[in-house]
Amino acid sequence: LPHSRGFWVSKEIIACDSIVEGGSCYLYGSKLATLTTAVDGEIRGFDVRVQLCVTDESLPDHVIEKFPHLKGFKVIRVPPALDIHSLVKYQLAVAIFSSEGECVHITGLQLPGVLDELFFYDGPLGAVFSSECISLYLWAPTAQEVKAFIYEEAESKEPYEVPLQESNGVWHAKGPVTWEGCYYVYEVSVYHPSTLRIEKCIANDPYAKGLSADGKRTLLVNLDSEYLKPEKWDDLSDEKPSLVSFSDTSIYELHVRDFSASDATVPADLRGGYLAFTLPNSAGIRHLRRISTAGITHIHLLPTFQFGGVDDDKRNWKNVVDFQLLESFPPDSEEQQALVSAVQNDDGYNWGYNPVLWGVPKGSYSSDPNGFPRIIEFRRMIQALNRIGLRVVLDVVYNHVYANGPYDEFSVLDKIVPGYYLRRDLDGFVEHSTCMNNTASEHSMVEQLIIDDLLHWAVNYKVDGFRFDLMGHIMKRTMLRARDELRNLSKERDGVDGSSIYMYG
Template sequence: MWWAMSLLSSSPLLHIPSSTPPPTSRGSFPPPPRPTISYPPPSSSSSSPERRRFISKVKPLHSLTFPTHPIRCCSTSSMSSQASPSTSQVQDCLLYSRAYWVTESVIAWNVDVLGNGSCYLFASKGAALSFSDDGIQGQDVKIKLEEDNYGLPAKVIEKFPHIRDYRAFRLRPSLDVKPLLKCQLAVATFNSDGNCSDATGLQLPGVLDELFSYSGPLGALYSNEAVSLFLWAPTAQEVQVCIYRDGSADNPQEIIRLEEYNGVWSTKGPKGWEGCYYVYEVSVYHPSTQKIEKCYANDPYARGLSSDAQRTLFVNLGSDTLKPEGWDKLAHQKPDVLSFSDISIYELHIRDFSASDHTVEPKSRGGYLAFTLQDSAGVHHLKKLSNAGISHIHLLPTFQFAGVDDKKENWNCVDGETLKKFPPDSAQQQALITAVQNDDGYNWGYNPVLWGVPKGSYASNPNGSCRIIEFRKMVQALNHIGLRVVLDVVYNHLHGSGPFDENSVLDKIVPGYYLRRNTDGFIENSTCVNNTASEHFMVERLIIDDLLHWTVDYKVDGFRFDLMGHLMKRTMMRTKDVLSSLTTEQDGVDGSSVYLYGEGWDFGEVAKNGRGVNASQFNLPGTGIGSFNDRIRDAILGGSPFGHPLQQGFVNGLFLQPNGHNQDTATERLMLAVSKDHIQVGMAANLRDFVLTDCEGKEVKGSVLTHDGVPVAYASCPTETVNYVSAHDNETLFDIVSLKDKSFGYEYNSVVTGLTTSMEYRFSIPVMRCCAQNHLIVIHITLVIGSTGLILLSVPTIGELDFPQKRRMGKTGH
């Protein structure tokens, strides 16, 4: 067998041809009900953010921070007193993956090659690599690498700019490397005496993209006679599917081994699989454990689930049994399309919308069906908003996320009547809620597990197809009262990773590929945890396929991208192109009316195009994709989500009504004048070429003004700006206005403990509610009447505030 051979550079690697034909030759079935996407080949390649949600989660072992310096090693036969690591220290080299296999024939590594030294690639199918006093042991294959003095190819630098200065090492062009990619891999350098001087594992996304990029079917496909499964897992050594009769059965009714062709594993089963459940069993090398692991994972293209995502449901979304009455006609019944620059959006959390609404029947509270009850207090409120000019409802995450049990009977919640017993300024309410925060039914939802399935806890039954039908009914009901639907999508990170986490999916199937890793090989966590890597071809494809799925199968009307700046600009542009190509006649939706916007913050490892051109504020002009305008938010409210909570702004007393934190000094007067300039630019859609007379009497462009050291204005057209003052970023708008305003009165105490400082505020009770409402009205009038850009509203009530009649738009001129 090939893995039992020890090969040097002069020996040809034994080629094992695949005996399995391509998936398309193993049976006929109809294509999925969506347009064909042509994916280009993979080689074609701040300002203050909102405060991030805290996700209570222990970091997996393989994402912990390790020393960043390379571990040098040498054999004990000739060891200097300066470099004498123990065998255990040398073994730790394999915990790191500092080398990158970037193309079929090129490996990049920031290593020093000593004089006449050499470099080798080692592979072990059984993950038996180890170090001893005699050097690297346990390999099945050893291949000599030759340094390329010309450095890395331009296409590699374009795709991986953060390793542009790495050395390039080449493999023989005739080498069949595909079998090697299923092994534990390491590279090592040796000095002229044969002593090992450095060693490390490898990161594989580059070579996987080059050799295994795939645009064929994935997930479960249904025909009149059969069900076919396709899974992209090029590094897996074996894949089986376990079929279960229901979502809770202990033992599978059958286990089937999938066949592989060029990285795609597939099988074909009977029509009777529909309504059953399945999980994949993937045998694959996992770098976090340095072992061949048997991982159990849901289908990344799952369209249905059992409760708590234990198993994937075989479900055909095209079935008439899953369509509410009139579903296929919904595209012709949607509210009139508005110019994107006139859209007004109201943000909602599905559970919050009706959890305490006693006009909603108990079984529907906090779920999808609450939006279908025409006589409920919540729906009456939405109708008023629609009549006032609100055009879109933005739903906080609705996909399957972690942190809330899908089975409501397992929740442990604090009763509202209990909370009412405490004084308004008591700390007891928070203490009681904190005690059950991991067991109650509330979570914002920014803990993605599977992107393509509605969250089970919002459905009346989390098993089976109930969540699919009820989600569709919700979209249909909102459309019928004049409101289009925007989904909050979170493609920048995943909640789980590693081979054992029950919330891990993608990292079990192709370990080390879907998640972005640092130059030591450990998972980046700048978003909060487990950053994804849309610069990798099949990650980008999964994101685009998922957005296409929500648009076609659930007929939603827009997407708000969480931490959009951590995605690549290319991903966003391809998404826009694919969605805009959808037509009512062929796809059942008008893709030209789907609006895309998100958080364009530029930070972490992607800052300043560190991993490629990312979808940040300053990279988006000319795309028509919107990004949140934090400039007008900070100018209106004062400070930022990361600043002092008492910092006042333009509408709540800066300089004119100082609250004690701010004084009526020349500094505050200048801040007020500068805030006026920033608001004026924001009211003009934050256009970079907009000319205004600033506070010094000069005529300047909006792009000349600065905010936290960067230009205030960046948009090239109004659709690229999302003006807002509050969007689930820390305190509610009412609270932050109350906190900053002089009229409310407060006692401020700074409590210093160790190296940390916490601030306590005690408000005068009762609060002057009417004063706060006046501030809210002023804030929203500033946005509504002034902005030619898109408006985002995220407040519990807007009183009787009306929106101007929106311009109706034809098929041109978004």
């Protein structure tokens, strides 16, 4: 069953384009993912077999509006008494039979429509802190079991195991306040359509706010803690550079590492990082101060979230490029490119368009990728830029992620709810029109994650704008909602004036 050409679009409807006149249709489910078809067409390995009602109805308008690519598909009716909450955790297939009882078509199912209808959730997700406890919340309605492994330190070998309990698709666990500063990962037991197996996926929390080096583990961190705030951080909204109108906006784009990587006026251990922006007398900051005076209003930072392609631990970089050697080659030589290309996968440079976790500052730009430094240093960077008259725009990349599947260390979303967060084609394979692993903002909980992440950066890091990479791959509805949610932020309630947050893409 390598293909998923059926679409469970609501609790009542499965959409299919392979209806046989006078035929019948059955839904098959296997809890252990053992569905097979024999040579004679017999379907084996199922725990559940339910007859569905084949119709000649077209899909209703509200379904076509959400899934326009399914226009022309026919309606298969689902019995009202079916236990869908349990079935979405199974390997599922729809089989079409001829009037003679011959199986003429069998295919897997894509579930986002029914998941949105039955399991949409707008409550807390990630780690939630109170004075009495720390709670974990994970949206994973197709998971059969979820555990959290808690580690006392970034590189601790032996975790302790915490089982999570489910309520309508949201898995929850509660722990002591002493968890703060510890690390965790999830083990999600779930059917994965890319392998046709029940997999035990080890994954970070999609709502992570802190990480260990290279994103190996999620840090349990309360961003409201005073020890994470630079001096006068809570007053930064009152120090924001004046901006009368968005029409006055003038933007200067730069890369965090490029800004200071070769700046001799920056101490060697700070070059290429967040703290280079806090040095008032460096050549780079003097330049930024001059362009601010000349009329530049915003600094656009290329991606600064946790991305793949650069090791967070600088000790692992292979920076062996000899600048004198480069200069010795003729201008038309291919040797320069060959020398740089030899280390391009192991050096410290990458544009950053390889998203792994959207909500955490990139560790390679911090003085220490473990623990709290990346959070504090990112805030100090924002504060320093604002104080020289420059607002800060983040380049956000919500249209794709770096990896998919149950095994890749950089895969996160596709381990939590496989087949949901990533946009799939009519055969069930992940789309790559962005460049890799398209996300599906048409799905409600993908949109929710994007909105929550934008609000997180606006409130917790007080950023002043967002540039959306490949905005055309994000639903217009999502962008309009993002605009409205950001504009609704107020200094009195949120510590941020949302009306001054600039969006473009």
